[in-house]
Amino acid sequence: MRIVSADTGGALLDENYNPIGLIATAAVLVERPYKTAKLSIAKYSDPFKYDLSGRMALKDETFLALKLAKKVKPDVIHLDSTLGGIEIRKLDDPTIDALRISDRGKAIWHELSKDLQPLAKRFWEETGIEILAIGKESVAVRIAEIYAGIYSVKWGIEYAMKEGFVRIGLPRYMTIEINKEKILGKSLDSREGDLYGEISMEGKEFEWEIYPNPIARTFMVFEAKS
Amino acid sequence: MRIVSADTGGALLDENYNPIGLIATAAVLVERPYKTAKLSIAKYSDPFKYDLSGRMALKDETFLALKLAKKVKPDVIHLDSTLGGIEIRKLDDPTIDALRISDRGKAIWHELSKDLQPLAKRFWEETGIEILAIGKESVAVRIAEIYAGIYSVKWGIEYAMKEGFVRIGLPRYMTIEINKEKILGKSLDSREGDLYGEISMEGKEFEWEIYPNPIARTFMVFEAKS
Amino acid sequence: MRIVSADTGGALLDENYNPIGLIATAAVLVERPYKTAKLSIAKYSDPFKYDLSGRMALKDETFLALKLAKKVKPDVIHLDSTLGGIEIRKLDDPTIDALRISDRGKAIWHELSKDLQPLAKRFWEETGIEILAIGKESVAVRIAEIYAGIYSVKWGIEYAMKEGFVRIGLPRYMTIEINKEKILGKSLDSREGDLYGEISMEGKEFEWEIYPNPIARTFMVFEAKS
Numbered sequence: 001m002r003i004v005s006a007d008t009g010g011a012l013l014d015e016n017y018n019p020i021g022l023i024a025t026a027a028v029l030v031e032r033p034y035k036t037a038k039l040s041i042a043k044y045s046d047p048f049k050y051d052l053s054g055r056m057a058l059k060d061e062t063f064l065a066l067k068l069a070k071k072v073k074p075d076v077i078h079l080d081s082t083l084g085g086i087e088i089r090k091l092d093d094p095t096i097d098a099l100r101i102s103d104r105g106k107a108i109w110h111e112l113s114k115d116l117q118p119l120a121k122r123f124w125e126e127t128g129i130e131i132l133a134i135g136k137e138s139v140a141v142r143i144a145e146i147y148a149g150i151y152s153v154k155w156g157i158e159y160a161m162k163e164g165f166v167r168i169g170l171p172r173y174m175t176i177e178i179n180k181e182k183i184l185g186k187s188l189d190s191r192e193g194d195l196y197g198e199i200s201m202e203g204k205e206f207e208w209e210i211y212p213n214p215i216a217r218t219f220m221v222f223e224a225k226s
Numbered sequence: 227m228r229i230v231s232a233d234t235g236g237a238l239l240d241e242n243y244n245p246i247g248l249i250a251t252a253a254v255l256v257e258r259p260y261k262t263a264k265l266s267i268a269k270y271s272d273p274f275k276y277d278l279s280g281r282m283a284l285k286d287e288t289f290l291a292l293k294l295a296k297k298v299k300p301d302v303i304h305l306d307s308t309l310g311g312i313e314i315r316k317l318d319d320p321t322i323d324a325l326r327i328s329d330r331g332k333a334i335w336h337e338l339s340k341d342l343q344p345l346a347k348r349f350w351e352e353t354g355i356e357i358l359a360i361g362k363e364s365v366a367v368r369i370a371e372i373y374a375g376i377y378s379v380k381w382g383i384e385y386a387m388k389e390g391f392v393r394i395g396l397p398r399y400m401t402i403e404i405n406k407e408k409i410l411g412k413s414l415d416s417r418e419g420d421l422y423g424e425i426s427m428e429g430k431e432f433e434w435e436i437y438p439n440p441i442a443r444t445f446m447v448f449e450a451k452s
Numbered sequence: 453m454r455i456v457s458a459d460t461g462g463a464l465l466d467e468n469y470n471p472i473g474l475i476a477t478a479a480v481l482v483e484r485p486y487k488t489a490k491l492s493i494a495k496y497s498d499p500f501k502y503d504l505s506g507r508m509a510l511k512d513e514t515f516l517a518l519k520l521a522k523k524v525k526p527d528v529i530h531l532d533s534t535l536g537g538i539e540i541r542k543l544d545d546p547t548i549d550a551l552r553i554s555d556r557g558k559a560i561w562h563e564l565s566k567d568l569q570p571l572a573k574r575f576w577e578e579t580g581i582e583i584l585a586i587g588k589e590s591v592a593v594r595i596a597e598i599y600a601g602i603y604s605v606k607w608g609i610e611y612a613m614k615e616g617f618v619r620i621g622l623p624r625y626m627t628i629e630i631n632k633e634k635i636l637g638k639s640l641d642s643r644e645g646d647l648y649g650e651i652s653m654e655g656k657e658f659e660w661e662i663y664p665n666p667i668a669r670t671f672m673v674f675e676a677k678s
């Protein structure tokens with residue numbers, strides 16, 4: 001099974017470890033044996049202008065997943081919304097009302113589906129590829145999350161080269177290693193079976209450190225300074 | 227404390243990683259230091275005829291646990307139903323109604339208790355051994371789950387020798403290693419403190435692989451081909 | 453960020469692994485990189501007289517945290533109550549009623565806040581240090597929990613020297629190692645990023661063992677005998 005997925009993560013943190021805004025959306029192509037991405041692309045946000053209260057992320061993720069999917073023609077697309085794997089093209093208002101999710105979740109999906117449902121329907125008609133709301137059940141979504149963390153770190157290193165310092169909150173239970181010209185991200189959840197990702201990076205001179213976020217157990221903080 | 231427990235698991239999977247049916251029920255004797263089984267037995271189902279919607283499993287598990295318990299005379303029997311450790315012989319209708327579980331759980335137990343309550347009562351009167359609905363709190367239940375995965379793999383290897391190929395979904399966060407004439411199963415949850423199991427197997431020629439189930443995060447897939 | 457936190461844990465267990473009472477409250481000073489304590493103190497309870505039904509723990513923890521905080525002047529105090537990080541000095545009755553917690557949780561806090569709210573208010577007025585109900589989100593609370601386990605083991609070793617034997621249930625998913633004159637406690641949750649603690653101990657002759665609690669999955673048991 002060839003899966004395209006996307007997720008958003010990595011948060012610029014202030015000095016009290018509170019998030020200022022999210023940094024990167026990553027889309028990945030995941031193939032057997034489903035431990036890492038065969039291909040990945042990223043789109044950066046401006047964390048200083050990020051609307052943390054909004055539902056910007058899922059739309060960004062859908063667009064980026066479609067961009068990659070048009071190129072690599074996967075069997076299926078997995079989005080990070082945990083609705084039991086339902087097809088987005090089927091999410092009309094009565095179907096959303098019948099979902100076993102919170103009222104807030106329903107309100108968000110009534111709004112989101114206005115754009116995403118016709119988009120998914122058209123994409124399916126043209127390509128036969130389904131877009132599924134599978135969320136945390138999907139290994140591909142988790143790999144996309146790890147890549148979002150890796151790309152956030154890449155962004156952070158460039159930011160630190162210019163501004164002197166950066167502090168980033170990584171996605172849940174993942175850590176980062178930097179070797180020469182690679183950024184490696186690894187799941188810290190032993191139950192996931194060694195999921196990881198890596199991207200290359202131009203050689204730069206900087207110090208970095210990774211440590212637990214004191215106010216968000218199981219989340220790690222990445223810091224770099226030039 | 228000497229504990230007998232039983233659990234069912236390991237699912238034959240189709241090409242889309244959807245379960246066709248469950249494979250094995252395992253009963254185990256677990257003694258100090260409670261990391262593996264001292265003794266285990268298994269009963270196989272026909273996964274092609276398995277009623278995934280039913281509650282077949284818990285009855286099979288009770289019968290298999292009793293079979294082992296009659297032989298090894300444990301101090302207690304643990305079943306995989308999370309009702310706070312209540313004694314099965316006490317599960318009459320008013321007691322079931324007073325449990326803090328879902329209505330669906332109550333309906334299932336009203337049905338199940340018709341058979342299991344008198345069985346547990348008789349067994350307790352004859353032997354003094356209690357049968358407890360302790361479920362996920364029990365390490366013995368988890369060890370039984372790991373053995374159900376191991377026996378499923380054993381079944382799968384034999385199936386692959388005849389049919390050429392098998393794909394099995396293992397119980398939650400466990401992995402398999404095969405060395406010469408042993409099948410080893412290990413918990414992937416670091417918090418559990420290194421629970422494992424192993425059974426012997428006749429030497430056979432086959433290829434095998436283990437990897438994350440792409441649509442069921444924290445679950446692994448075992449494949450073998452002859 | 454310099455954080456003082458406190459937690460209570462480690463339970464004396466009977467022969468059926470049921471808790472008799474809790475053993476130790478630990479307060480810790482946690483600083484960057486937030487993996488262990490820079491300083492720790494403990495207060496022991498009498499587990500044979502412990503009221504397991506009560507809410508004794510949180511008061512003990514607050515008093516011990518304040519004792520340490522007066523000495524080390526941290527930036528903030530973290531208590532083990534998961535109320536989203538709200539300041540204890542703001543917990544008046546209408547605020548408690550507005551919390552999104554269970555009715556039982558509200559009843560407990562209506563009672564607790566009578567003592568703790570004025571105490572926190574006075575401490576904040578004098579020092580500017582906030583006391584937050586952050587609970588399981590805090591790495592410092594988790595480190596305090598690990599230290600409570602370590603001090604319980606220290607108590608247990610002394611108990612076993614006098615009484616011959618001790619069996620202790622450790623706080624959730626942590627394990628203990630004893631080397632020469634040190635007791636080392638380590639988180640078993642791989643997602644937490646290697647949290648640990650250690651205290652020194654006078655050299656003593658005893659045997660010890662650690663193994664999974666058979667009726668409390670992910671909890672370990674420590675035993676010592678002289």
Ligand SMILES: [Mg+2]
Pocket residue numbers: 007008057080
């Ligand atoms: Mg997401």
Ligand SMILES: [Mg+2]
Pocket residue numbers: 233234283306
């Ligand atoms: Mg089961």
Ligand SMILES: [Mg+2]
Pocket residue numbers: 459460509532
């Ligand atoms: Mg506590």
